[in-house]
Amino acid sequence: MDRRIAVIGGGAAGMMAAVQAARRGAEVTIYERNDRVGKKILSTGNGKCNFSNELMGADYYYGSGKALIDTIYKRFGIAETKKFFEELGMRIKDRNGYLYPASEQASTVLDVLRYELERLQVRIHTEQKVSSIVHKQDTMIVETTEHKKQKYDAVILACGGKAAPKTGSDGTGFNLAKKLGHRIVPAVPALTALRCEEDFYKRVAGVRCDAKITLQIDGHPVNSERGELQWTDYGISGIPVFQLSREAAYALRDGRDVTVKINLLPDFDKDSENVGITNSTSYEEFWAARWAKQGQQTMEQFVTGVVNKKIGLLFLKLSGIKETETAERISQQCRKKLETLFCSFTVMVRETNSFDQAQVCAGGIDCHEVSEVLESRIIPGLFFVGEILDIDGICGGYNLQWAWSSGSVAGRAAAER
Ligand SMILES: Cc1cc2nc3c(=O)[nH]c(=O)nc-3n(C[C@H](O)[C@H](O)[C@H](O)COP(=O)(O)OP(=O)(O)OC[C@H]3O[C@@H](n4cnc5c(N)ncnc54)[C@H](O)[C@@H]3O)c2cc1C
DSSP states (O other), X not given: OOOEEEEEOOSHHHHHHHHHHHHTTOEEEEEESSSSSOHHHHHGGGGTOOOEESSOSGGGEESTTGGGHHHHHHHSOHHHHHHHHHHTTOOEEEETTEEEETTOOHHHHHHHHHHHHHHTTOEEEXXXXXXXXXXXXXXXXXXXXXXXXXXESEEEEOOOOSSSGGGTOXXXXXXXXXXXXXXXXXXXXXSOOEEESOSOHHHHTTOEEEEEEEEEETTEEEEEEEEEEEEOSSEEESHHHHHHHHHHHHHHHTTOOEEEEEESOGGGOTTOSSOOGGGGSOHHHHHHHHHHHSTTSBHHHHHBTTBOHHHHHHHHHHTTOOTTSXXXXXOHHHHHHHHHHHHOEEEEEEEEOXXXXXXXXXXXXXXXXXXXXXXXXXXXXXXXXXXXXXXXXOTTXXXXXXXXXXXXXXXXXXXXX
């Protein structure tokens, strides 16, 4: 008789696991609590689905599963992922290493997976939420909230984490794993915006500008990112902020002081990788020349053109300088204060955005308790894939690649076990 496998959760990782297990002859059933599979995929990459990245490796991931990345990706990495989707008919677009379906439609990724599941005759039970999994000798009994019970030879838990709960992943998978004896690393929102203390944000909401931002915990710098910073009416957002948000979330959870130092003139930064046209001049020389050349101007005119004007005007206010004041009349002390704000403006972080607005969930099932094929070391025949595991990647296709790779490795292993 074929091996009977239940996949709990029809997201990216669950669908990939189901395809791989079914291709190896297993009889596969997906349980999905939503009325359809793959809801989250549709909102990825702003609807275009950045499904992978040519630059791949453990360095782009966090969590207790970081050490597993290279082993898993050797078995099923980017090359295998590209081949997999191309063989399903999906053309691929490479935008500076970021991979998308050429159709620029996230629905393409979902469609080709759905067609393959159909071809392989994988059973899909939608609107069926799994409420318990019981392990008895060599059998796993899966029960839904409607009290339907079914026996399987193996179970692949693919319920996701807690991020974007509207798409179905509300953390119930953690409870299922906990009841089976697994440890859960505390979950926090990641790849999300930071909500800050200051009261000026409404004045600058909507501004986007190039910046280098440094996350500081208890006053010590821990990590920096450069990119487009977005000012919102409650704090800061944008890719560089997303990349630092998981470290901020854990520090806030531990009750530590979290601040972000913003450098709006990063081209003057000696360590900057992205040096602009101004790099032949030092920061000090840049300001000295500006005060000398534009001394007759009002301070509103003086700050115009340094960065976005709303930010310039905010910095004037924070330095106690009137917009109508003539530049040459500004004291040395106020000048220094203003210059410093442009390269070292520190904001106080109160909290991250919630799981509702997070792209990914950091934390999850402790990866020390899973094998190299993502099988539980506690319950044989139980596998974990995707975001439910304590592994999260940075922005840029890394989380979906983890879903494809983990799903493939565990799906094959569950079928071949
Ligand atoms: C807005 C947004 C944009 C994103 N953009 C990108 C991007 O461009 N590139 C990238 O790499 N990553 C992106 N991500 C992250 C990526 O989408 C996820 O990491 C990935 O989809 C996780 O896949 P998963 O299968 O592990 O979990 P999920 O996609 O969360 O799937 C879990 C499934 O399990 C179901 N489920 C949960 N509990 C139960 C239960 N008890 N019984 C039955 N079913 C259950 C859920 O309904 C859900 O369908 C984005 C995320 C969001 C929210």
